[in-house]
Amino acid sequence: MIIANALLDGLPVDIVTDGAVIRRVTPHGALSPTPDSYDAHGLAVFPGLCNMHSHAPMTLFRGLGDDQPLDVWLNEYIWPAERRLDDDGVYRGTLQACREMLASGTTAFNDMYFRLPAMARAVEASGIRARLGFNLFGDGAELDDSAVADLLDHPTPHVTFSIAPHSIYTVTATGLRRAAEACEAWGLPMHIHMSETQKEVDDCLREHACRPWEWLDKVGILDKLGGNIIAAHCLHLSDDEIRLIGAHGITCVHCPNSNLKLGSGYRFPMLELLAAGARVALGTDGSASSNNLDMIEVMKTAALLQKGWRGDPTVVPATQILSLATLGHTIAAGQPACLFLADVGSLSDLVYASHGDSVRMTMVDGEVVYCHNQC
Numbered sequence: 001m002i003i004a005n006a007l008l009d010g011l012p013v014d015i016v017t018d019g020a021v022i023r024r025v026t027p028h029g030a031l032s033p034t035p036d037s038y039d040a041h042g043l044a045v046f047p048g049l050c051n052m053h054s055h056a057p058m059t060l061f062r063g064l065g066d067d068q069p070l071d072v073w074l075n076e077y078i079w080p081a082e083r084r085l086d087d088d089g090v091y092r093g094t095l096q097a098c099r100e101m102l103a104s105g106t107t108a109f110n111d112m113y114f115r116l117p118a119m120a121r122a123v124e125a126s127g128i129r130a131r132l133g134f135n136l137f138g139d140g141a142e143l144d145d146s147a148v149a150d151l152l153d154h155p156t157p158h159v160t161f162s163i164a165p166h167s168i169y170t171v172t173a174t175g176l177r178r179a180a181e182a183c184e185a186w187g188l189p190m191h192i193h194m195s196e197t198q199k200e201v202d203d204c205l206r207e208h209a210c211r212p213w214e215w216l217d218k219v220g221i222l223d224k225l226g227g228n229i230i231a232a233h234c235l236h237l238s239d240d241e242i243r244l245i246g247a248h249g250i251t252c253v254h255c256p257n258s259n260l261k262l263g264s265g266y267r268f269p270m271l272e273l274l275a276a277g278a279r280v281a282l283g284t285d286g287s288a289s290s291n292n293l294d295m296i297e298v299m300k301t302a303a304l305l306q307k308g309w310r311g312d313p314t315v316v317p318a319t320q321i322l323s324l325a326t327l328g329h330t331i332a333a334g335q336p337a338c339l340f341l342a343d344v345g346s347l348s349d350l351v352y353a354s355h356g357d358s359v360r361m362t363m364v365d366g367e368v369v370y371c372h373n374q375c
């Protein structure tokens with residue numbers, strides 16, 4: 001199909017998609033319209049946003065236990081509520097999350113939760129893309145669940161998977177090793193929360209006499225999986241840990257709104273991680289801790305925090321924050337046909353002056369899956 005008259009970097013263009021790929025981008029008017037042309041009416045076009053850390057069903061818990069410390073919030077509010085969740089709740093929460101993400105320009109998300117078959121059904125119903133992580137606790141007994149193997153044997157078009165040990169403070173060394181073995185056996189990445197709070201670091205030092213990333217290394221996870229690890233948060237890192245993360249090419253996911261709301265910290269070492277060789281991405285975290293799934297808001301918070309705590313307005317310009325939020329994707333021939341149209345004049349407007357509600361259309365793999373006020 002042709003997306004006609006979209007504004008790309010200030011210039012009107014026509015974008016030709018072929019299945020799930022952008023075939024070419026030409027100045028507007030150079031092509032004859034086709035019956036399936038989509039008139040963008042001069043709206044700005046951007047590559048689809050990738051929300052690299054979320055817990056989609058937690059849209060059901062939005063507002064639950066607001067303004068509590070992380071351990072109180074988890075132990076007294078979230079985990080008791082999660083024990084009452086059934087497949088229907090997980091499906092409804094995930095579908096709501098998918099709709100909110102599509103309506104704010106996100107075309108793919110990287111999640112961790114449980115009851116994944118119900119989540120996968122919601123993802124397919126929405127048309128978004130997702131990587132769903134099997135959440136593990138303790139010794140990782142969840143890996144014995146036959147539903148896991150069944151799901152992996154019957155993948156659906158928009159869903160891939162990861163193994164997601166929750167964190168080093170909720171999963172034992174045995175559980176971490178089992179998770180890594182499962183990742184190797186099935187060819188899946190590992191998705192884990194790391195270095196989210198100072199308490200996590202202090203507890204690790206007391207229990208294991210080393211810092212969290214050094215513990216992960218000691219247990220053998222880093223050598224086994226290398227760059228196949230996606231780690232959410234990574235706020236409290238020593239210089240040695242940054243070197244370790246960089247040397248293994250690990251992806252660190254910055255979730256500034258969740259970190260700020262839970263009082264976890266704000267000095268995400270973005271530039272140091274990138275310089276060391278790590279990959280950096282952005283995420284919202286679940287709606288119970290960030291209260292929305294708006295990646296446009298995340299871009300602004302992430303960029304402003306870097307400028308603020310470094311005392312330098314020149315760092316992390318809008319172009320860089322968009323690149324991190326889209327995993328480096330662009331609007332160009334050969335790129336995925338995952339994009340959105342927004343009612344903004346420029347990239348500056350998108351990052352610094354708008355929210356997810358500026359989005360007017362979202363396309364995933366060449367399919368228009370969201371239109372503001374219907375198509």
Ligand SMILES: [Zn+2]
Nearest residue numbers: 193232285286
């Ligand atoms: Zn999380």
